[in-house]
Amino acid sequence: MTISHHSHSGQFCCHAKGTLAEVVGEAIRQGFTTFGLSEHVPRYSEEHLYPEESHLKVQDLMDTFEAYLVEAHRLKQLRADECALLVGLETEYIDAAGLDRLEQLLEKHSGTIEYLVGSVHHCDSAPIDFDKERYDACLASQPGSTQAERLEHLLCTYFDNQYKVLSRLQPEVVGHFDLCRLYYPDMDFRAHPEVWARIERNVEYAASYGALFEINASAFRKGWKTAYPGADIFDVRTSSG
Template sequence: MPHSHHSHSGQFCKHAVGSLEDVVLEAIKQGFDMYGLTEHVPRYRDVDLYPEESGLSPASLSDQFDRFLDEAHRLKTLYFEQIVLLVGLETEYITEVDLAHLGTTLQRLGGRIEYIVGSIHHVNGIPIDFDLSTYQRAVASFLEVKDEDRQERLLCAYFDAQYALMQQFKPEIIGHFDLCRLYYPALRFSDYPAVYEKVKRNITFAIQYGALFELNAAAFRKKWDTAYPAEDVVEIVLRQGGRFALSDDSHGPHAVGLNYHRLPAYLKCVGISEIWFLQASSTPNTAGRLVEAVKLDGDCLGHAFWNAKSAQ
C-alpha cells in the first residue's frame, strides 16, 4: 500500500501533462509501493482523433504507444529499488476495428504488456467523457427510438461494449465501471431494468474470470461525491464476492494520488474492507498474462498512508 493501477502522462497522452518519469518520481515521493503505467492504446481512424491531436495521425499514435512502452520499461528497470512499476495499457473500443487491432497489438508485444485496464470511452463512435454536449450527442444518436428511451439505449450499448471487451480480452482491471453516467452521477441503473440486468451480467462475468474492479479516485475531481463506481454498483460487486483495487487515473504528476485522502471514508461508507492489487506472477492468469491479484494484508483503512494523505 498504496497502489494505483491506472495512469497517464502528457508525454504520451495529449490531454495529460508532464513526463512519464515525473509521474513515477511523484509516486515514489508519495510512498507508493506499486504504480501502474497504462497509456491509452492507439486509435486507428482519423475520425477518432481528439481535437488536441489535430496534428497527429493514427500511424503517429501507434509510434507514440511503442515509445511509451520503451520508456515505461526503462523506468521500471531504473527505479526497481524504489517502487514496483507494472506496465500495461488502457483499452479503447470505438468500433470492431479497435478490438481487432488490440488483439494484434497484444500478440506483437507479448509480455511487454503486463496487464490491461479494460475501459469504454465511446458509444456509437462518440466520446462520452469529453464534455456534456458531446455526451448528449451520443445519447441523441439513437435515432431509431423515442427521445425518452435514448438514455437507456446509450447505457445498454455501453455495458454491451464493456461485456464484449471483457469476453475477448479478460482485462485484469475493470476501468471506471460506470463512466457512462459521468455527467449524471445521481442516475441509478436500477431505474432502467434492462440496464440493470446488463450491469449484473458484466459484474458476474468479471468476477468469474478473476478481474478486479477499479476504485477510481478521478471521479472526485469530476465533481462526484464518490469514486467510480458509485454505491449502487459497489453493492452488487460486494454481494457477488467481487474485489476492488485502487487507481488515481492521474493525467500528470499533479494528479498522482489526487483525492486519495477521500477514499477511506468512501470505503467505510460502502462497506469495502479489503483492497487487492496486482503483482507479477510466474503462473499465467486466465488471460495468459503473468500477473495475479493479491489481497493487501492487515487493516486497509488503518494504513499509515491515509494519515499522510489527510495531512497534506
C-alpha cells in the same frame, strides 16, 4: 501498501501532465509500493481522434505508444529498488475492427505488456467522456421516441461494449466501470431494468475470472460525490462474491 493500476502522463497522453519519469517520481514520493503505467492504446482511424489530438495522425498515436513501452520498461528497471512498476495499457472499444487491432497489438508485445485496464470511452463510435456537448450529441443520435428511451439505449450499448472487452480480453483491471453516467452522476441504473441486467452480467463475469474493479478518484474532479464506480455498482460487486 499503496497501489494504483491506472495512470497517464502528458508525455504520452494529451489530457495528462508531466513526463512519464515525473509521474513515476511523484508516485514514489507519495509512497506507492506498486504503480501501474497504463497509457491509452492507439486508435486506428482519424475520425476517432479527440479534438485535443487534431494536430496528430493515426501513425503518430502508434509511434507514441511504441515509445511509451520503451520508456516504461526503462523506468521499470531504473526505479526497481524504489517501486514495483507494472507496464500496461488502457483499452478502447470503438468498433469491432479496433478490438481486432488491439488483439494484434497484444500479440506483438506479448511479454512486454503486463496487464490491461479494460475501459470503454465511446458509444456508437462517439466519445462520451470528452465533454457534455459530445455526450448529448451521442445521446440525441440514439433510437427512441423519448429522452428516456434514447438514454436507456446508450447505456445498454455502453455496457454491451464493455462486455465485449471483458469477454475477449479478460482485462486484469476494469476501468471506470460506470463512465457512461459521467454527466449524470445521480442517475439510478436500477430504474432501467435492461441496463441493470447488463451491469449484473458484466460484474459477475469480471468477478468470475478475478478482475479488479478500480476505484477511480478522477470522478471527484468532474463533480461526483464519490469515485467511480458508484455505490450501486459496489453493491453488485460485493454480492457477487
